[in-house]
Amino acid sequence: MERQLQAAQLNCPSCNAVLTPWGHGRSREVRGEFGARLFVCPRRSRCSGCGITHVLLPETIWPRRADAAEVIGAGLEIAALGMGHRQVAAHLGRAEGTVRGWIRRFKGRSEDVRRYFTVALVALADDPVMPDPSGTPLAEAVSAVAAAHRAAATKWSEMHTASRWEFAGRAITGGVLTCSLPAS
Ligand SMILES: [Zn+2]
Numbered sequence: 001m002e003r004q005l006q007a008a009q010l011n012c013p014s015c016n017a018v019l020t021p022w023g024h025g026r027s028r029e030v031r032g033e034f035g036a037r038l039f040v041c042p043r044r045s046r047c048s049g050c051g052i053t054h055v056l057l058p059e060t061i062w063p064r065r066a067d068a069a070e071v072i073g074a075g076l077e078i079a080a081l082g083m084g085h086r087q088v089a090a091h092l093g094r095a096e097g098t099v100r101g102w103i104r105r106f107k108g109r110s111e112d113v114r115r116y117f118t119v120a121l122v123a124l125a126d127d128p129v130m131p132d133p134s135g136t137p138l139a140e141a142v143s144a145v146a147a148a149h150r151a152a153a154t155k156w157s158e159m160h161t162a163s164r165w166e167f168a169g170r171a172i173t174g175g176v177l178t179c180s181l182p183a184s
Contacts, residue, residue, distance in 0.1 A: 001043070001056055002043060005019060005020075005021055005043065005045055005056065006021065008020070010045065010056075012047035012048075012049055012050060012052065012054070013054070014047070014050055014052060015047060015049045015050045016049070017047050017048050017049025017050065018047075018048050018049075019045040019046065019047055019048070019054060020045060020046055020047075020048050021043070021044075021045060021046075022044045022045050022046035022053055023044050024042065024043055024044055025042040025043070025044050025055045026042075042055045042056060043055070043056040044056070067094065067098070069163075069165040069166050069168070069169045070163060070165055070166070071092060071094070072102050072165065073163075073164060073165025073168065074092065074165075075088045075089075075091075075092055075094070075099055075102055075103070076102065076103070076106055076138070076142055076165075077142055078091055078092075079103050079106075079138060079142075080136070080138055080139040080142040080143070081139075082136075082139075085099045085100040085103050088103070103138070106138060106141070107137065107138050109141075110137040110138050110140070110141035111137055111141070113141040113144065113145065113168075114137065114140050114141040114144045116144075117141070117144035117145050117147070117148040117168075118130070118144050118148075120148040120151075120152075121144065121147050121148040121151050124148060124151035124152050124154075124155050125151035125154070125155075128147075128151065129147070130147070131143035131144060131146070131147045145164060145165075145167075145168045146164060148167075149164040149167045149168070152167060
């Protein structure tokens with residue numbers, strides 16, 4: 001991402017003009033798997049067209065989440081097996097309220113996520129195998145993500161380096177960009 005930024009290969013999600021380097025955002029701590037603590041200093045960029053600044057996040061973290069994509073994704077996969085948020089929280093060693101928030105948000109988007117990754121699966125796979133309807137909307141969305149990731153990993157071998165939920169986050173957000181409003 002840094003390389004793309006320096007080479008003027010990133011475009012503004014609002015107006016599509018080239019993004020230029022613009023310092024760094026506030027560093028933040030992200031909790032990884034097994035209690036790992038990651039410190040992330042997001043890169044900031046400024047649009048050469050509309051002047052809006054954008055924070056560029058690495059794929060291991062999602063906007064406004066204190067936990068790594070891997071951890072949240074693991075929690076969603078456990079929830080898809082039918083466990084409630086308390087069991088998921090105990091399994092991951094996270095606060096119940098935090099996990100309930102992930103699950104609630106994901107449930108609210110599960111139909112969009114399922115549809116998005118089902119379309120992606122059909123586009124990516126030569127011979128797409130649809131996941132079995134597994135009951136809950138949450139479980140079906142998780143299955144669709146997994147199936148699309150497998151298809152992507154088959155099609156592009158470098159996708160192996162992106163784990164399932166990093167892949168999902170990239171696809172869901174349509175890029176690694178989150179917008180911050182220009183200071184007024
Ligand atoms: Zn712009």
